[in-house]
Amino acid sequence: xxxxxxxRLALQGLTDHKFRSFLTMLGIIFGVxxxxxxxxxxxxxxxxxxxxxxxxxxxxxxxxEKTLSDEELEEVRAKFSQGxxxxxxxxxxxxxxxxxxxxxxxxxxTDVKYNDxxxxxxxxxxxxxxxxxxNYKVQKGYFINDKHYNERLKVCVLGAxxxxxxxxxxxxxxxxxxxxxxxxxxxGVLESKSLFTETVGELAARDLNTDVFVPLSLFLNRxxxxxxxxxxxxxxxxxxxxxxxxxxxxxxxxxILRRHHFNNDDYSIVIPYELLKQEEKxxxxxxxxxxxxxxxxxxxxxxxxxxxxxxxxxxxTREIGIRRSVGxxxxxxxxxxxxxxxxxxxxxxxxxxxxxxVLSLIVTLFTDxxxxxxxxxxxxxFSFSVIVxxxxxxxxxKNAANLKPVDSIRYE
Amino acid sequence: xxxxxxxxxxxxxxxxxxxPVIHGINLNIEKNEYVAIMGPSxxxxxxxxxxxxxxxxxxxxxxxxxxxxxxxxxxxxxxIMRNKEIGFIFQNFNLLPRLNAIQNVELxxxxxxxxxxxxxxxxxxxxxxxxxxxxxxxxxxxxxxxQRQRVAIARALVTNPGILLADEPTGALDSKTGVEIxxxxxxxxxxxxxxxxxxxxxxxxxxxxxxxxxKDGMIHSDKINSDKTIIF
Numbered sequence: 001x002x003x004x005x006x007x008r009l010a011l012q013g014l015t016d017h018k019f020r021s022f023l024t025m026l027g028i029i030f031g032v033x034x035x036x037x038x039x040x041x042x043x044x045x046x047x048x049x050x051x052x053x054x055x056x057x058x059x060x061x062x063x064x065e066k067t068l069s070d071e072e073l074e075e076v077r078a079k080f081s082q083g084x085x086x087x088x089x090x091x092x093x094x095x096x097x098x099x100x101x102x103x104x105x106x107x108x109x110t111d112v113k114y115n116d117x118x119x120x121x122x123x124x125x126x127x128x129x130x131x132x133x134x135n136y137k138v139q140k141g142y143f144i145n146d147k148h149y150n151e152r153l154k155v156c157v158l159g160a161x162x163x164x165x166x167x168x169x170x171x172x173x174x175x176x177x178x179x180x181x182x183x184x185x186x187x188g189v190l191e192s193k194s195l196f197t198e199t200v201g202e203l204a205a206r207d208l209n210t211d212v213f214v215p216l217s218l219f220l221n222r223x224x225x226x227x228x229x230x231x232x233x234x235x236x237x238x239x240x241x242x243x244x245x246x247x248x249x250x251x252x253x254x255x256i257l258r259r260h261h262f263n264n265d266d267y268s269i270v271i272p273y274e275l276l277k278q279e280e281k282x283x284x285x286x287x288x289x290x291x292x293x294x295x296x297x298x299x300x301x302x303x304x305x306x307x308x309x310x311x312x313x314x315x316x317t318r319e320i321g322i323r324r325s326v327g328x329x330x331x332x333x334x335x336x337x338x339x340x341x342x343x344x345x346x347x348x349x350x351x352x353x354x355x356x357x358v359l360s361l362i363v364t365l366f367t368d369x370x371x372x373x374x375x376x377x378x379x380x381x382f383s384f385s386v387i388v389x390x391x392x393x394x395x396x397x398k399n400a401a402n403l404k405p406v407d408s409i410r411y412e
Numbered sequence: 413x414x415x416x417x418x419x420x421x422x423x424x425x426x427x428x429x430x431x432p433v434i435h436g437i438n439l440n441i442e443k444n445e446y447v448a449i450m451g452p453s454x455x456x457x458x459x460x461x462x463x464x465x466x467x468x469x470x471x472x473x474x475x476x477x478x479x480x481x482x483x484x485x486x487x488x489x490x491x492i493m494r495n496k497e498i499g500f501i502f503q504n505f506n507l508l509p510r511l512n513a514i515q516n517v518e519l520x521x522x523x524x525x526x527x528x529x530x531x532x533x534x535x536x537x538x539x540x541x542x543x544x545x546x547x548x549x550x551x552x553x554x555x556x557x558x559q560r561q562r563v564a565i566a567r568a569l570v571t572n573p574g575i576l577l578a579d580e581p582t583g584a585l586d587s588k589t590g591v592e593i594x595x596x597x598x599x600x601x602x603x604x605x606x607x608x609x610x611x612x613x614x615x616x617x618x619x620x621x622x623x624x625x626x627k628d629g630m631i632h633s634d635k636i637n638s639d640k641t642i643i644f
Contacts, residue, residue: 322508
């Protein structure tokens with residue numbers, strides 16, 4: 001018996017009893033669709049997390065000044081800590097092994113003005129390394145370079161939001177904006193960054209697109225600190241050569257800073273990659289649960305197929321007898337019925353995959369949950385449905401094959 | 413010798429009790445014979461037919477088909493025997509209702525592994541032989557009883573089997589159609605086919621050349637039919 005013949009027979013069986021076949025498939029359809037949807041939600045969350053941490057740099061350790069109240073700040077200063085300083089950065093780069101680059105950054109919240117417009121912004125003083133360490137992309141012009149930094153030039157790079165607020169249809173490059181009492185020339189505009197919507201450690205959620213970047217040398221020289229007690233800089237970003245020594249390096253950094261800050265706890269260390277791993281671990285449990293629910297629905301779908309197939313075999317005893325009488329072997333009958341259940345489950349699987357894709361799109365469109373369908377998950381769900389078809393079709397098919405020809409041919 | 417049966421016995425298990433149905437039959441059938449096996453219900457003729465048709469196995473004794481001992485064959489080998497050597501024709505036709513005439517006729521060839529084009533050609537030839545070349549694509553429900561039986565005969569002929577085994581082939585037909593079917597059998601016999609007819613009607617048995625009468629699981633009489641019915 002040719003295999004193609006079985007498939008043809010099974011497909012004919014499907015179309016002969018459309019409604020019944022559909023009901024039989026329903027379990028598989030729901031099962032596969034839920035597997036696809038749940039995996040796509042899991043994958044969407046994962047990608048979102050990766051994108052978020054990628055912005056912070058996967059090889060980076062971020063040392064951030066702690067947000068302290070005025071009283072706390074006074075207390076810390078009284079205990080001799082000067083807060084984060086360029087000197088801290090210097091020491092770290094000299095002592096910690098495996099450091100690729102290090103960037104200090106000073107920040108200040110103030111207004112930026114252009115003509116009669118004013119935008120609340122965070123002025124960030126940075127070193128030229130900053131761009132490559134943080135994956136910032138320039139949309140127009142260029143980023144702050146060594147020349148700007150070394151010569152303390154009065155230049156700035158605008159976040160996409162600030163540029164859009166000031167220059168509608170106007171080329172921002174070369175224009176002068178005013179920060180505090182300084183006039184700065186715009187040399188570049190950044191590409192829009194995704195909103196940093198979640199607080200990671202001391203990195204508070206904020207809109208990165210309202211940042212304005214200036215050379216750190218200029219910043220320290222020309223801008224007054226937010227508060228007389230403010231630290232010299234607000235953040236040190238340490239980039240390591242690779243990600244496997246992040247934890248050890250952060251411990252060393254912590255010890256250095258402990259000493260330099262006279263045991264004052266006025267800074268915090270964030271390892272984006274470690275946070276990503278941790279988040280991943282938490283999500284794994286969640287994904288496992290979702291997967292288990294989906295698997296159960298597939299199982300129920302399989303039992304549905306088995307139920308119908310058992311009834312079908314009973315109903316078609318006579319057909320089996322006729323086939324046997326003209327020379328069908330047990331294996332022929334067996335493969336006919338297994339093929340039938342596989343065809344049902346594959347058809348259900350295909351419909352389920354499509355339903356799952358549509359459901360994922362609906363989830364993305366109507367909620368703020370991101371979804372992403374990996375080819376792997378389609379493959380997984382689909383092969384599951386084939387396995388279900390084979391395993392739950394096996395028993396009914398075996399029953400069919402074991403019917404005695406002499407009895408089944410006379411079955412009324 | 414095409415068929416040789418030696419001391420054949422068949423028992424059925426009814427609960428714990430073995431009920432003997434055939435008590436020891438010896439029977440020889442030559443190639444191109446036209447035999448009718450008769451007997452009242454319960455005489456064991458259906459059981460004998462099942463054994464001859466390799467649908468059932470013997471309890472003891474031997475069944476030789478073309479000098480091969482069929483009684484020792486396993487299920488797969490019996491299936492192949494049915495496929496290649498036996499052409500069944502049943503009282504209730506036993507066609508598959510979802511398949512059309514040609515697909516029904518092709519069925520044995522499907523299991524024989526014959527390629528599609530050759531299958532179609534052979535099936536068409538068989539349908540043509542039984543005079544149904546204009547009903548090829550009709551489903552059984554769209555055919556008359558006589559036509560259905562012709563499809564069944566075409567299906568039995570299509571593999572060119574060693575014997576045609578007909579179990580009450582006219583039982584579900586009116587007498588006029590029945591005569592037509594019997595005429596077809598006569599022709600097939602003339603063309604060289606070996607035919608075994610199972611019937612409880614003397615009238616039908618009269619068409620055959622040899623009549624075997626079974627009673628209580630034994631051969632009661634076995635004689636050449638001297639006043640054979642001739643169909644004009």
